[in-house]
Amino acid sequence: MGKNRLEAFSDGVLAIIITIMVLELKVPRGTDLAALAPLLPGFLSYVLSFVYLGIYWNNHHHMLHTVNQVSGGILWANLHLLFWLSLFPISTGWMGENHFAAVPTALYGFVLLMAAIAYWLLQRSIIASQGRDSLLARAVGRDYKGKSSPAFYLLAIPAAFVSPWISEFLYVFVALMWLVPDRRIEKVLAQE
Amino acid sequence: MGKNRLEAFSDGVLAIIITIMVLELKVPRGTDLAALAPLLPGFLSYVLSFVYLGIYWNNHHHMLHTVNQVSGGILWANLHLLFWLSLFPISTGWMGENHFAAVPTALYGFVLLMAAIAYWLLQRSIIASQGRDSLLARAVGRDYKGKSSPAFYLLAIPAAFVSPWISEFLYVFVALMWLVPDRRIEKVLAQE
Amino acid sequence: MGKNRLEAFSDGVLAIIITIMVLELKVPRGTDLAALAPLLPGFLSYVLSFVYLGIYWNNHHHMLHTVNQVSGGILWANLHLLFWLSLFPISTGWMGENHFAAVPTALYGFVLLMAAIAYWLLQRSIIASQGRDSLLARAVGRDYKGKSSPAFYLLAIPAAFVSPWISEFLYVFVALMWLVPDRRIEKVLAQE
Amino acid sequence: MGKNRLEAFSDGVLAIIITIMVLELKVPRGTDLAALAPLLPGFLSYVLSFVYLGIYWNNHHHMLHTVNQVSGGILWANLHLLFWLSLFPISTGWMGENHFAAVPTALYGFVLLMAAIAYWLLQRSIIASQGRDSLLARAVGRDYKGKSSPAFYLLAIPAAFVSPWISEFLYVFVALMWLVPDRRIEKVLAQE
Numbered sequence: 001m002g003k004n005r006l007e008a009f010s011d012g013v014l015a016i017i018i019t020i021m022v023l024e025l026k027v028p029r030g031t032d033l034a035a036l037a038p039l040l041p042g043f044l045s046y047v048l049s050f051v052y053l054g055i056y057w058n059n060h061h062h063m064l065h066t067v068n069q070v071s072g073g074i075l076w077a078n079l080h081l082l083f084w085l086s087l088f089p090i091s092t093g094w095m096g097e098n099h100f101a102a103v104p105t106a107l108y109g110f111v112l113l114m115a116a117i118a119y120w121l122l123q124r125s126i127i128a129s130q131g132r133d134s135l136l137a138r139a140v141g142r143d144y145k146g147k148s149s150p151a152f153y154l155l156a157i158p159a160a161f162v163s164p165w166i167s168e169f170l171y172v173f174v175a176l177m178w179l180v181p182d183r184r185i186e187k188v189l190a191q192e
Numbered sequence: 193m194g195k196n197r198l199e200a201f202s203d204g205v206l207a208i209i210i211t212i213m214v215l216e217l218k219v220p221r222g223t224d225l226a227a228l229a230p231l232l233p234g235f236l237s238y239v240l241s242f243v244y245l246g247i248y249w250n251n252h253h254h255m256l257h258t259v260n261q262v263s264g265g266i267l268w269a270n271l272h273l274l275f276w277l278s279l280f281p282i283s284t285g286w287m288g289e290n291h292f293a294a295v296p297t298a299l300y301g302f303v304l305l306m307a308a309i310a311y312w313l314l315q316r317s318i319i320a321s322q323g324r325d326s327l328l329a330r331a332v333g334r335d336y337k338g339k340s341s342p343a344f345y346l347l348a349i350p351a352a353f354v355s356p357w358i359s360e361f362l363y364v365f366v367a368l369m370w371l372v373p374d375r376r377i378e379k380v381l382a383q384e
Numbered sequence: 385m386g387k388n389r390l391e392a393f394s395d396g397v398l399a400i401i402i403t404i405m406v407l408e409l410k411v412p413r414g415t416d417l418a419a420l421a422p423l424l425p426g427f428l429s430y431v432l433s434f435v436y437l438g439i440y441w442n443n444h445h446h447m448l449h450t451v452n453q454v455s456g457g458i459l460w461a462n463l464h465l466l467f468w469l470s471l472f473p474i475s476t477g478w479m480g481e482n483h484f485a486a487v488p489t490a491l492y493g494f495v496l497l498m499a500a501i502a503y504w505l506l507q508r509s510i511i512a513s514q515g516r517d518s519l520l521a522r523a524v525g526r527d528y529k530g531k532s533s534p535a536f537y538l539l540a541i542p543a544a545f546v547s548p549w550i551s552e553f554l555y556v557f558v559a560l561m562w563l564v565p566d567r568r569i570e571k572v573l574a575q576e
Numbered sequence: 577m578g579k580n581r582l583e584a585f586s587d588g589v590l591a592i593i594i595t596i597m598v599l600e601l602k603v604p605r606g607t608d609l610a611a612l613a614p615l616l617p618g619f620l621s622y623v624l625s626f627v628y629l630g631i632y633w634n635n636h637h638h639m640l641h642t643v644n645q646v647s648g649g650i651l652w653a654n655l656h657l658l659f660w661l662s663l664f665p666i667s668t669g670w671m672g673e674n675h676f677a678a679v680p681t682a683l684y685g686f687v688l689l690m691a692a693i694a695y696w697l698l699q700r701s702i703i704a705s706q707g708r709d710s711l712l713a714r715a716v717g718r719d720y721k722g723k724s725s726p727a728f729y730l731l732a733i734p735a736a737f738v739s740p741w742i743s744e745f746l747y748v749f750v751a752l753m754w755l756v757p758d759r760r761i762e763k764v765l766a767q768e
Contacts, residue, residue, distance in 0.1 A: 005587065005637060011197065012591035015204035020599060022278045023212060027285045031293035050278075054271045061197060076755075079630045083623075086598050093603045101607035179268075203389065207396035214470050215404060219477045223485035239467075246463045253389060371460075395581065399588035406662045407596060411669045415677035431659075438655045445581060563652075 003067045006078060010060060013082050017089060018053045021046060024093030042096030045108075048171060049092040052112070055178045056085060056119070066136040067126055077125040081118040087111045105167045106160035112171065113153040120146060139188040149174050195259045198270060202252060205274050209281065210245045213238060216285030234288030237300075240363060241284040244304070247370045248277060248311070258328040259318055269317045273310040279303045297359045298352035304363065305345040312338060341366050387451050390462060394444060397466050401473065402437045405430060408477030426480030429492075432555060433476040436496070439562045440469060440503070450520040451510055461509045465502040471495045489551045490544035496555065497537040504530060533558050579643045582654060586636060589658050593665060594629045597622060600669030618672030621684075624747060625668040628688070631754045632661060632695070642712040643702055653701040657694040663687045681743045682736035688747065689729040696722060715764040725750050 025042050028035040060081075067074065091111045095104040123146070127137045140146065152174050156167040217234050220227040252273075259266070283303045287296040315338070319329045332338065344366050348359040409426050412419040444465075451458065475495045479488040507530070511521045524530065536558050540551040601618050604611040636657075643650065667687045671680040699722070703713045716722065728750050732743040 005583070007197070008200070008584070009587050009591055009633065011201050012204055012588055013595055015201055016208055016592055016595040018274075019205055019208040019212065019278055020595065022281060023215065023599065024603065025282050027216065027282060027289060031290045031295050033295055035295070036299070047275075050271075050275055054268070057201065058267060075634060076630070079626075082594075083626055086595055086626075089598060090601050090603055097603060098607045103607050103609055103611070107612070199389070200392070203393050204396060207393055208400055210466075211397055211400040211404065211470055214473060215407065217474050219408065219474055219481060223482045223487050225487055227487070228491070242463075242467055242470075246460070249393065250459060391581070392584070395585050396588055399585055400592055402658075403589055403592040403596065403662055406665060407599065409666050411600065411666060411673060415674045415679050417679055419679070420683070434655075434659055434662075438652070441585065442651060 003064055003070050006070050006075065007061075007064055010064075010078060010082060011057070014053060014057050014060075014085065017086055018050060018057075021049055021053075021089040021092055024089050024096070041099040042093070045092045045096035045100075048168075048175065049088050051175050051179070053085065053088060055175065056115070059119070059178070063123060063126065063136065066130070066134075066139065069129065071125075071129050073125045074122070074129060077118070077122040081115065081122050084111060084115040084118050088115075100164045100168060102160045102164055105164040106157045109153050109157040109160065109167055109171065112174075113150055113157070116146075116150045116153060120150075135188060145177060149177075195256055195262050198262050198267065199253075199256055202256075202270060202274060203249070206245060206249050206252075206277065209278055210242060210249075213241055213245075213281040213284060216281050216288070233291040234285070237284045237288035237292075240367065241280050243367050243371070245277065245280060247367065248307070251311070251370070255315060255318065255328065258322070258326075258331065261321065263317075263321050265317045266314070266321060269310070269314040273307065273314050276303060276307040276310050280307075292356045292360060294352045294356055297356040298349045301345050301349040301352065301359055301363065304366075305342055305349070308338075308342045308345060312342075337369060341369075387448055387454050390454050390459065391445070391448055394448075394462060394466060395441070398437060398441050398444075398469065401470055402434060402441075405433055405437075405473040405476055408473050408480070425483040426477070429476045429480035429484075432559065433472050435559050435563070437469065437472060439559065440499070443503070443562070447507060447510065447520065450514070450518075450523065453513065455509075455513050457509045458506070458513060461502070461506040465499065465506050468495060468499040468502050472499075484548045484552060486544045486548055489548040490541045493537050493541040493544065493551055493555065496558075497534055497541070500530075500534045500537060504534075529561060533561075579640055579646050582646050582651065583637070583640055586640075586654060586658060587633070590629060590633050590636075590661065593662055594626060594633075597625055597629075597665040597668055600665050600672070617675040618669070621668045621672035621676075624751065625664050627751050627755070629661065629664060631751065632691070635695070635754070639699060639702065639712065642706070642710075642715065645705065647701075647705050649701045650698070650705060653694070653698040657691065657698050660687060660691040660694050664691075676740045676744060678736045678740055681740040682733045685729045685733040685736065685743055685747065688750075689726055689733070692722075692726045692729060696726075711764060721753060725753075 025039065025046060028039055088111065091104070091108045095101075095108045098104045123136065123140065127134050127140075130136060152170050156170040159166040159170070217231065217238060220231055280303065283296070283300045287293075287300045290296045315328065315332065319326050319332075322328060344362050348362040351358040351362070409423065409430060412423055472495065475488070475492045479485075479492045482488045507520065507524065511518050511524075514520060536554050540554040543550040543554070601615065601622060604615055664687065667680070667684045671677075671684045674680045699712065699716065703710045703716075706712060728746050732746040735742040735746070
């Protein structure tokens with residue numbers, strides 16, 4: 001299987017996830033500005049998840065750039081990543097509707113954690129299929145971001161039971177960390 | 193990153209937004225013609241938003257035609273535009289369900305305004321990456337439409353509190369202004 | 385604009401319409417076989433609309449095969465067709481939920497009628513842009529199917545008020561008429 | 577019709593089905609961990625259906641790899657398969673919401689059965705169009721998996737009325753059987 005269909009399918013699923021997430025924002029009841037206030041937490045959760053999915057789409061694209069042949073392992077590692085990303089809408093909705101209550105905030109962190117692990121597994125299976133001195137392995141390097149993100153999520157999950165705001169701060173912090181453009185893969189590609 | 197995936201992803205998101213918007217039209221209760229009457233404002237709002245999204249899809253396509261290389265800035269400016277467009281279904285639904293009440297009509301204008309600003313920012317970042325004498329800069333020219341649209345929306349938002357019909361008139365007027373085919377980019381491309 | 389993006393966008397919208405239509409089938413209440421019985425009319429409506437959308441997708445593809453250059457007129461004629469097709473889910477849902485009551489059945493016919501007219505307008509605008517002796521004009525020929533379908537819908541709409549079963553029979557009949565493979569365009573292409 | 581559009585359309589529909597299925601998982605009420613417990617059966621059903629759709633996507637892709645020319649028969653056999661796959665979300669939702677009750681579990685098996693039959697019909701129509709000594713016919717060979725799966729589903733449907741857990745065990749077993757990579761088509765392609 002060439003990587004084109006894998007890319008197209010992943011793009012399709014990501015585009016749909018990012019878009020149906022907005023369906024969790026319910027049309028407000030009432031017609032005054034006050035009717036919008038209860039929607040604010042849902043809206044902020046939506047913004048956060050939109051940014052995360054944008055980051056995943058971007059990084060996923062760069063990572064697949066280094067792939068030539070798609071093995072069965074890569075295919076299922078990719079579907080596994082899409083599975084956890086598909087849980088963004090419901091966990092975002094639960095956190096937003098309940099105004100960042102403790103358990104929904106922790107569960108959101110759990111979904112972020114599982115998606116990060118799934119991304120790391122996909123990265124591993126691509127490197128494994130490319131052989132030892134692989135392009136992606138060199139591009140990823142020490143992978144500070146990839147390794148610290150799960151650590152931050154692991155910190156944020158119990159922190160939600162102290163104060164959900166600590167968790168939200170950590171989620172926003174990790175997102176900002178990834179928003180800083182990541183030129184590792186581009187650099188290694190340019191060196192070739 | 194080549195522009196093909198950006199185009200494909202944007203097309204996917206736009207196709208989904210334009211289609212899930214119809215889910216905000218609820219199946220009517222009752223089985224007589226009178227049951228359809230309360231749906232009329234929702235239907236008209238749907239038509240308006242459908243036309244706006246069609247215009248965005250069309251213009252977006254022409255604009256991306258001039259792009260060769262997608263930078264990180266362009267990528268996030270594009271996601272920013274898609275973010276505001278993704279709020280069309282909920283703001284359309286709120287305006288339609290409440291029969292063009294003042295606040296929902298103003299909020300709809302706010303989403304139109306933010307989408308127009310996001311489009312302008314995307315245009316800026318493409319021109320910036322193309323350099324001074326860029327193709328797009330020449331094609332856009334004075335950009336009467338692009339500059340007057342936000343002004344009309346800014347007018348329409350407070351006007352909704354006087355009478356929402358003024359706002360609706362302005363939204364329809366701007367849409368019609370854009371429906372007139374815009375051949376600027378095609379002209380400049382033909383001149384090359 | 386090349387036709388590839390128009391095709392891809394139309395395919396995307398059609399794929400989404402055909403799939404979200406299933407969301408109008410509500411998960412049944414209760415867990416016995418009797419709980420499925422009230423879903424039967426909705427299911428049959430879904431099958432009918434699925435077949436219609438399959439036919440549109442198929443014919444649309446063949447028609448676009450003859451297009452080289454997409455004008456603004458073709459683009460908006462295409463969006464106009466997608467607009468009416470996007471109303472399939474809600475009109476299917478209304479008809480199914482109300483067990484083929486008169487008004488919903490008539491409205492379903494109205495949406496079929498408008499889609500058929502929109503398809504015909506798109507065909508006209510493609511032929512117009514191709515010039516007098518166009519490939520599509522020769523392929524379409526007398527266009528018995530294209531011309532009789534709206535007539536059947538026009539008959540079915542008032543007939544729903546006599547008995548909705550007459551209308552349903554006509555809808556099924558027209559669908560079967562189109563299911564018979566239409567080789568006109570393929571023939572003319574082969575003659576070239 | 578070339579196979580590219582058929583592939584793209586099928587991929588689009590599959591990507592949408594796999595993603596909207598998550599909309600059947602309702603945002604939990606309440607904000608404690610106990611609120612998540614009633615969602616567990618729905619979540620497990622979602623995982624099972626996600627895996628099944630991943631398998632279908634994968635096998636469908638390999639099968640279409642052997643196709644050169646898409647006939648009308650293949651096109652409608654493909655739409656027929658997509659039809660039954662489109663019923664995954666609702667049947668998954670019904671089974672999950674009712675915690676694997678007998679009738680919903682049997683109905684889920686019925687949808688699996690019909691999808692398997694539709695897949696087999698598509699395989700037949702591709703082989704028929706390729707002629708006797710077709711690539712796909714040799715690749716499929718004895719087709720142990722393809723022939724035993726419907727048998728397992730046929731067993732699982734009545735078994736649900738004894739104990740739904742027998743049926744669930746069989747559904748999981750068949751999924752695992754297919755997860756073992758299927759290299760038949762790749763082998764035959766490599767032999768060419």
